[in-house]
Amino acid sequence: MSNKHQIEAVLFDMDGVLVDSEAYICQAGMDMFAEKGKTVLAEDFLPFTGMGENRYLGGVAEKYKIPFELEKDKARTYEIYAELVNGKLFPLDGVKDFIAKCKERGLKMAVASSADPVKVNINLKEIGLQREEFQAVVTGLDIENKKPAPDIFLKAARLLNADPSNCLVVEDAVSGVAAGKAAGARVLALTTAFSPSDLAGADWITETLATAGDEVLDW
Numbered sequence: 001m002s003n004k005h006q007i008e009a010v011l012f013d014m015d016g017v018l019v020d021s022e023a024y025i026c027q028a029g030m031d032m033f034a035e036k037g038k039t040v041l042a043e044d045f046l047p048f049t050g051m052g053e054n055r056y057l058g059g060v061a062e063k064y065k066i067p068f069e070l071e072k073d074k075a076r077t078y079e080i081y082a083e084l085v086n087g088k089l090f091p092l093d094g095v096k097d098f099i100a101k102c103k104e105r106g107l108k109m110a111v112a113s114s115a116d117p118v119k120v121n122i123n124l125k126e127i128g129l130q131r132e133e134f135q136a137v138v139t140g141l142d143i144e145n146k147k148p149a150p151d152i153f154l155k156a157a158r159l160l161n162a163d164p165s166n167c168l169v170v171e172d173a174v175s176g177v178a179a180g181k182a183a184g185a186r187v188l189a190l191t192t193a194f195s196p197s198d199l200a201g202a203d204w205i206t207e208t209l210a211t212a213g214d215e216v217l218d219w
Contacts, residue, residue: 007219009162010102011153011185012134014113014120015050016172016192017209019089019127021081022049025119028081029057032073038066049193050147050173052114052140053077078118089126092192094210099133105217110136110156112169114146135160147175150183157183168216170209177202188216 015021026045033040040060048059053074061068102109113120117139124131131137136159143151150164157164169180172192177199180187189202196205206212 005163005166005219007105007107007168007186007217008166009108009110009157009160010168010170010217011110011112011156011180013050013169013171013173013176014111014115014123016092017170017190018091018095018111018129019123020092020192021085021089021119021123022193024084024088025053025056025077025081028077028084029060031080032057032077033060033064033066035076036066038064040064040066050114050171050175052146053116053119054140055146074116078116078122081119082122085122085126087126089123091127091129092190093208094212095127095129098209098212099129101214101217107217108136108160108162109134110138110160112138112152112156114140114152116140147173148178148182150179153180153183153185157185171202172199174198186219188212 012018026042030040044060045056048056111134120139136156138152138156143155145151153169154164157167164184167185169185169187171177171180172190174194177187177189181201187202188204189199191207199205204216
């Protein structure tokens with residue numbers, strides 16, 4: 001890659017980047033399956049993390065051969081989720097400061113989350129971020145192929161009118177790092193859910209946005 005590229009935009013994944021809601025969506029999924037009379041485990045969801053709720057819930061249903069009505073069961077999971085997170089979600093370390101730094105530098109920003117709009121909206125509201133802070137919000141319903149396919153980041157870059165190779169993708173999932181690299185972006189990986197060795201494909205790896213150095217925005 002030539003060094004002529006200059007950062008234009010930052011594309012944030014949501015879960016594990018702006019907020020850590022993984023435990024709650026996992027609990028909501030477990031509760032939804034429990035209402036069907038099936039006990040599933042938290043670790044059953046791990047392989048499907050970051051791929052969007054269709055796969056997150058559907059993958060576990062397949063594993064146990066549980067009858068699964070996508071729209072109905074997903075809607076119920078989000079209802080349970082909204083109750084579980086009420087007053088309990090906070091922005092992760094460094095989120096507000098990092099967003100302020102992006103604004104200072106005049107960078108465009110987008111949220112690119114595999115989750116459905118309902119969950120994206122609940123999360124942003126709970127952590128006190130306005131949708132207006134971002135020039136674009138792309139969700140799992142806006143794209144055909146979910147992460148690790150690059151579609152979500154390519155769409156976000158297009159909406160921001162930015163060249164994907166001039167975008168910084170901020171991710172925490174293995175599938176998300178792969179998607180960011182496949183889009184041609186530079187990737188900052190946070191170790192919220194996975195170990196540094198799992199995220200080795202990223203350009204920078206750090207614990208939270210609070211520990212990310214200025215070099216991730218100054219290129």
